[in-house]
Amino acid sequence: MYSNKYLSGNLSGISENQEYGPMSVKQTLVLDGEKGKLVMKASERMGKKIVVSESKTMVALKSHSEGERRRRERINAHLATLRGLLPISGKMDKATLLAQVISEVKQLKKTARRASEGLHIPMDTNQVQVEKLEDNADDGSLLLRASLCCDYTPDLLSNVKQAINDLPWQLLKCEISTLGGRVKIVFLITASEEKNCGSTAVEELHFSTIRATLSNILDKVSASVLYAQEICFPQKRRRVSYVNLDDESSRDFSQ
Incomplete structure (x- = not known):
């Protein structure tokens, strides 16, 4: 029989690798003196690595859980x-x-x-627009919206008032907006059944009449603006040289 000391000294170098799940653990074969049998002892270094790896995993899981909780709170x-x-x-x-x-x-x-x-005001062009908003089939009434955009002149509002009063329709609403010397006037006009509304030809007649009325106002505005420019900025008169024909003819005969 070999002594325990001899077996321990010779068998302590015998080792093998055993795999437990996804990790590989190095174990050594030693003789247990109390039990009188050979036992496998895991390497202390590998055990420490396993403990450290498990602690890192727990920290990562805890951090992920906290981040997920904060994300749910924000949502x-x-x-x-x-x-x-x-x-x-x-x-x-x-x-x-x-x-x-x-x-x-x-x-x-x-x-x-x-x-x-309705708030857009063109700054470079004058505009006249007429459109139908709705019509009532029961009484044949027609609701129109007309707009006029142009430069402001002192007689603009008086011209608009006179033109609208001359129209054979009822003015429901009038909105005036200004921006940098430009004016936009929006009218809501209704034509009742007394004016024989309902047919397409009559509607086109309404559109053309209102458009022509507002276009006449634009013509007056343009003429007024041109007249004001001529007064404020008069053009220089061209110099005309007058030739004395008597002097020229006498000069020719003397030669």
Whole structure:
């Protein structure tokens, strides 16, 4: 029989690698003196590596969990803000909330676009526009919107008032906006059934009459602007040299 010391000294160098799951652990064959049998002992260095790797994994998982929690809190805060902006109160899931927000934004953009349509004032050209807004089939009335854009002159408003009063229709509303010496006037005009509205030919007659009336106002404005420019900036008169024909003829005969 070999002594325990001899077996321990010779068998302590015997080692082998055993794999446990995805990691490889180095083990050494030693003799246990108390039990009187050979046992496998794991390497202390590999054990330390396993412990360190597990601690790093736990730290990474904890950091990921904290980041995910903060992300969910931010999303819930944004969703709560959106719920507060909607006119509809009540609980709804995220998909319904986002769909309602998209619909509300589209409606707001459409409303803003309609509100800003009448605010545009061309600065370089004069314009006359006439369009039909709606018609009532019951009584045959017709609602028209006409606009005039031009330079401001002192007699502009008086000319507009006289022209509108001469039209055989009722003026419902008039809006005047100015910008940098330019003026835009928008009229809402209605023609009742007494004026025989309803047919396309009659509507075209209304359009042409209103357009011609506003165009006449533009002609007066253009003439007034040209007259004002001539007064403020008069052109220099050309110098004309007069030749004395008697002197020229006498000079020719003397030669």
